[in-house]
Amino acid sequence: MAQHVHHCVGxxxxxxxxxIIIKLALSGVQMLGGSLSGSLCLIAxxxxxxxxxxxxxxxxxxxxxxxKAPDSHMTFGYCRADILxxxxxxxxxxxxxxxxxxxxxxxxxSPADVDGWVVLWIAGxxxxxxxxxxxxxxxxxxxxxxxINAVFIHSASDSVASLVVIIxxxxxxxYQLHIFDVIATLGISIYxxxxxxxxxxxxxxxxxxxxPKGINxxxxxxxxxxxxxxxxxxxxxxxxxxxxxxxxDAIIVCKGEIQETVKEEVREFMGQxxxxxxxxxxxxxx
Numbered sequence: 001m002a003q004h005v006h007h008c009v010g011x012x013x014x015x016x017x018x019x020i021i022i023k024l025a026l027s028g029v030q031m032l033g034g035s036l037s038g039s040l041c042l043i044a045x046x047x048x049x050x051x052x053x054x055x056x057x058x059x060x061x062x063x064x065x066x067x068k069a070p071d072s073h074m075t076f077g078y079c080r081a082d083i084l085x086x087x088x089x090x091x092x093x094x095x096x097x098x099x100x101x102x103x104x105x106x107x108x109x110s111p112a113d114v115d116g117w118v119v120l121w122i123a124g125x126x127x128x129x130x131x132x133x134x135x136x137x138x139x140x141x142x143x144x145x146x147x148i149n150a151v152f153i154h155s156a157s158d159s160v161a162s163l164v165v166i167i168x169x170x171x172x173x174x175y176q177l178h179i180f181d182v183i184a185t186l187g188i189s190i191y192x193x194x195x196x197x198x199x200x201x202x203x204x205x206x207x208x209x210x211x212p213k214g215i216n217x218x219x220x221x222x223x224x225x226x227x228x229x230x231x232x233x234x235x236x237x238x239x240x241x242x243x244x245x246x247x248x249d250a251i252i253v254c255k256g257e258i259q260e261t262v263k264e265e266v267r268e269f270m271g272q273x274x275x276x277x278x279x280x281x282x283x284x285x286x
Contacts (some may be wrong), residue, residue, distance in 0.1 A: 013060060013063070013064075013140075015136045015137070015139060015140050016056055016059065016060045016063075016136070016137070016140055016151075017060070018136060019056050019133045019136045019137055019151075019155070020053050020056045020057055020060075022129055022132070022133055023049050023050070023052050023053040023056065023129075023133060024050070024053050026046075026049050026125075026126055026129045026130075027046045027047075027049040027050040027053065028046075029122060029125070030042055030043070030045055030046030030049065030122055030126060031043060031046040033118050033119070033121075033122040034046055036115070036118060037114055037115035037116075037118035037119050038112050038113060038114045038115065039114045039115070039118070039119045039165075039169075039181055040103055040104065040107045040181050040182065040185050041119070041164070041165050041168055041181050041182075041184035041185040041188065042118075042119050042122060042123065042165060043103075044100045044103065044104075044161075044184075044185045044188050044189070045123070045126060045158070045161050045162060045165055045188065047096060047099070047100070048096055048100075048154075048157075048158055048161055048188065048192065049126070049130070049158055051092050051093070051095075051096045051154075052133075052151070052154040052155060052158060054092065055088075055089045055092055055150065055151055055154050056137070056151050056154075058085050058088055058089060059085050059089065059148055059150065059151045061085070062081045062082050062084060062085030062086075063081075063082065063085075063148070065078050065081035066078050066079050066080075066081040066082045066242075076241055079241055079242040079244075079245065080206075080207070080241065080242055082242050082243065083203050083206050083207060083242055083243070084203075085150070086149070086150040086199060086202075086203045087200065087203040087204070087207070089150040089151065089154065089199065090150065090196050090197075090199035090200035090203060091196075091200070092196075093154065093192050093193070093195055093196030093199065094192075094193060094196040094197065094200065096189075096192055096196075097189045097190070097192035097193035097196055098189075098193070100185055100186075100188060100189035100192065101186065101189045101193075103185065104182050104185040104186045104189065107181065107182050107185070108179075108182045111178060111179070111182075112178070113178060114172050114178050114181050116169045116170075116172035116173035117169075117173060119165060119168070119169040119172065119181075120166060120169035120170065120173065123162050123165035123166045123169055124162075124166060126158075126162040126165070127159060127162035127163060127166065130155060130158035130159040130161075130162050131159045133155045133158070134152060134155035134156045134158070134159055136155075137151045137152045137155050138152050149243075150199050153195050153199065154195075157191055157192060157195055160191060161188040161191065161192075164184045164187050164188055165184055165188075167180075167184070168180040168181055168183065168184035206240055206242070206243070209237075209239035209240075210239070211238050211239070212238065212239070212240050212246055215238055215274060217236060217238060220236065220238065220274070221233045221236050223269070223273070224236075224250075224252070224266055224269065227262075227265050227266065227269060228265065229254055229255050229261065229262045229265070230252055230253070230254060230255070230262060230265075230266075231253040231254065231255050231286055232253045233250055233251070233252060233253070234250065234251040234252075234253060234284075235249075235250060235251050236248065236249075236250040237249050237250065238274075238276065245278065246274065246275065246276040246277075246278070247276065247278040247279075247280075248270060248276050248278070248279050248280070249279070249280040249281070249282075250266075250279075250280075250281055250282075251281075251282045251283070251284060252266060252281055252282070252283045252284070253283075253284050253285075253286055254283050254284065254285050254286070255285075255286065259283040259285065262283060263281045263283065266279065266281060267279045267281070
């Protein structure tokens with residue numbers, strides 16, 4: 001089993017490495033095409049892809065660090081390297097989004113003609129490449145890792161950005177509406193900022209040991225209080241170490257001398273209802 005897991009992990013890392021190479025090559029082609037055609041939205045897409053190359057590399061490094069076993073200095077292990085990677089990725093998204101808005105404003109006040117056909121062909125290639133990269137990153141574990149999920153969001157947003165650039169190119173070719181180059185750039189930047197903000201808030205919530213999404217702490221207290229032998233719950237804390245491991249600790253006020261039974265009852269309830277397997281409980285008898 002261990003060998004199989006290691007093999008799968010290695011395969012996933014290889015997919016991420018392929019994604020980095022593809023993104024870097026695409027960024028170079030887009031930068032060249034953007035310079036030749038005079039298209040800001042194509043350069044914006046290139047910068048987005050270049051940022052994603054760094055994000056994927058960061059995700060790969062964070063994943064490797066996160067696999068390290070717990071030691072005397074990091075008794076919980078290095079799982080939160082994944083969250084730190086996601087946080088860094090969100091900051092990259094926000095920086096790219098702000099930069100694109102500034103560039104779009106400058107282009108609006110200093111308009112120039114754009115070669116729509118160059119934009120169309122390169123954006124078409126970019127759409128195919130970005131979609132393939134999104135699939136690669138999704139297959140490496142986007143559903144189980146906030147860091148890899150961040151990379152997947154980057155890649156998926158790149159696909160949307162490329163589609164926006166294609167639409168802008170069609171308007172520029174057919175109607176000579178070069179303002180759509182600016183409009184497409186603004187659309188890309190707003191989308192990037194939205195995803196960056198969402199990811200940033202999620203990472204900060206975990207790092208600040210906030211209550212995991214989907215869990216109402218007051219409702220949990222109420223439900224635990226309804227279990228047999230329990231009078232009330234004090235100082236309940238629910239938090240997560242990373243995107244997969246949830247923890248809770250609480251003081252349980254018992255009605256009688258059945259403390260160990262109460263603890264087991266609460267642990268079973270938390271595991272079945274909220275998938276929380278790590279519970280540190282203290283009891284107090286009234």
